[in-house]
Amino acid sequence: MNFNLSFSFILPTRIEYGMGTHKRIPELVKGLGASKILIITDPGVSQLDWFTRVVGLLSSQKVTVEVFKGVEPNPKDRNVEEAATVAQRMGADCLLAIGGGSPIDCAKVAAILAVYGGKPRDYEDRSRIGPHPLPIIAIPTTAGTGSEVTFGAVITDTGAKFKFTVKSPSIAPKIALVDPELTLSMPPALTAATGMDALTHAIEAYTSKAAEPISDACALYAAELIATHLPQAVRDGKDLEARSAVLLGSLLAGIAFSHSDVGAVHCIAEALGGMYDIPHGICNAVCLPYVMEYCLEANRSRYARLARAMTPSPKEGIEAQRFTAEEAARIVRDLAQQVGLPEFRSFNVPVADFPLIAEKSSANGSNKDNIPVLTKEDYLRILEQLQMG
Numbered sequence: 037m038n039f040n041l042s043f044s045f046i047l048p049t050r051i052e053y054g055m056g057t058h059k060r061i062p063e064l065v066k067g068l069g070a071s072k073i074l075i076i077t078d079p080g081v082s083q084l085d086w087f088t089r090v091v092g093l094l095s096s097q098k099v100t101v102e103v104f105k106g107v108e109p110n111p112k113d114r115n116v117e118e119a120a121t122v123a124q125r126m127g128a129d130c131l132l133a134i135g136g137g138s139p140i141d142c143a144k145v146a147a148i149l150a151v152y153g154g155k156p157r158d159y160e161d162r163s164r165i166g167p168h169p170l171p172i173i174a175i176p177t178t179a180g181t182g183s184e185v186t187f188g189a190v191i192t193d194t195g196a197k198f199k200f201t202v203k204s205p206s207i208a209p210k211i212a213l214v215d216p217e218l219t220l221s222m223p224p225a226l227t228a229a230t231g232m233d234a235l236t237h238a239i240e241a242y243t244s245k246a247a248e249p250i251s252d253a254c255a256l257y258a259a260e261l262i263a264t265h266l267p268q269a270v271r272d273g274k275d276l277e278a279r280s281a282v283l284l285g286s287l288l289a290g291i292a293f294s295h296s297d298v299g300a301v302h303c304i305a306e307a308l309g310g311m312y313d314i315p316h317g318i319c320n321a322v323c324l325p326y327v328m329e330y331c332l333e334a335n336r337s338r339y340a341r342l343a344r345a346m347t348p349s350p351k352e353g354i355e356a357q358r359f360t361a362e363e364a365a366r367i368v369r370d371l372a373q374q375v376g377l378p379e380f381r382s383f384n385v386p387v388a389d390f391p392l393i394a395e396k397s398s399a400n401g402s403n404k405d406n407i408p409v410l411t412k413e414d415y416l417r418i419l420e421q422l423q424m425g
């Protein structure tokens with residue numbers, strides 16, 4: 037260990053994890069002193085039985101509740117503006133974000149707009165974010181983006197077809213209410229894509245130039261939990277043990293990458309998401325093993341350590357087994373196959389667009405933390421490998 041090590045670690049979010057925790061929403065809202073709640077969600081979640089019960093629970097507590105259910109996948113600038121307008125009109129004093137990463141990210145930027153006005157992209161410059169956006173309670177229903185504990189939100193600029201990031205500790209949710217019960221309704225394909233997104237967060241956080249000891253600890257345990265339990269969560273969505281483990285892994289991976297960084301997989305996924313609106317989790321999941329194979333030579337010991345974390349119940353004692361960086365990529369490739377992900381070619385990305393995708397990927401802010409830092413030519417090579425399958 038490096039004796040000269042120094043780092044700082046802040047987690048502004050109180051985490052409440054456990055089965056049935058969502059029933060505590062009224063108590064937690066009260067604890068924040070809130071009385072006018074805007075729930076931000078998407079059309080799918082708003083139709084679930086437990087969602088209706090949550091709205092009922094809150095309404096019976098003499099608090100004003102409104103629902104904005106217009107968040108789209110890869111949340112758009114227009115969704116943020118609409119949600120902020122509703123929050124302003126009703127004088128909301130708390131946002132309750134319920135859903136996958138899209139509603140939670142949308143709420144983070146709407147929380148700023150509702151108080152300080154302006155357009156979502158204004159706040160790409162973090163110095164413009166005021167100190168007191170509306171407080172957010174985040175309830176994830178996928179496992180996941182980890183957005184319930186991160187400081188950032190990724191929003192699509194629909195005009196420029198570009199994803200931008202708004203980042204500040206002041207937009208981290210005040211409370212993350214993390215309840216495995218709420219992930220039971222995810223269909224297998226969504227479980228697979230969001231679970232692989234969470235695994236990407238863990239792997240990229242651990243192999244990043246920005247990694248530090250606490251993010252390392254979270255990332256390694258997250259990789260272990262997700263790699264060990266995701267196949268079962270996909271096979272049997274009602275398996276609460278598997279669901280709980282993957283959700284906890286997703287939460288820990290969120291803490292890891294918000295204190296470290298993501299890397300080249302997210303650089304490509306954000307370019308693809310902005311240009312073609314392909315769901316974030318699927319982009320990451322499909323690109324992950326290819327990027328690992330491309331980068332592992334520059335970071336062998338960290339990838340080998342990940343291979344050890346992702347190896348479930350070795351028969352002959354874990355220390356006896358030698359792990360290699362290649363093993364980590366192989367485990368992830370096998371996992372991706374087991375959970376049934378689409379081929380990159382099925383995205384129908386025009387080959388003529390590869391240079392632009394590569395350029396956007398290399399210009400992404402997280403590329404500087406990838407080991408190694410990749411050039412536009414590197415990204416082109418990875419895209420060609422993805423296309424070949």
Ligand SMILES: [Fe+2]
Pocket residue numbers: 181233237302316320
């Ligand atoms: Fe992600």
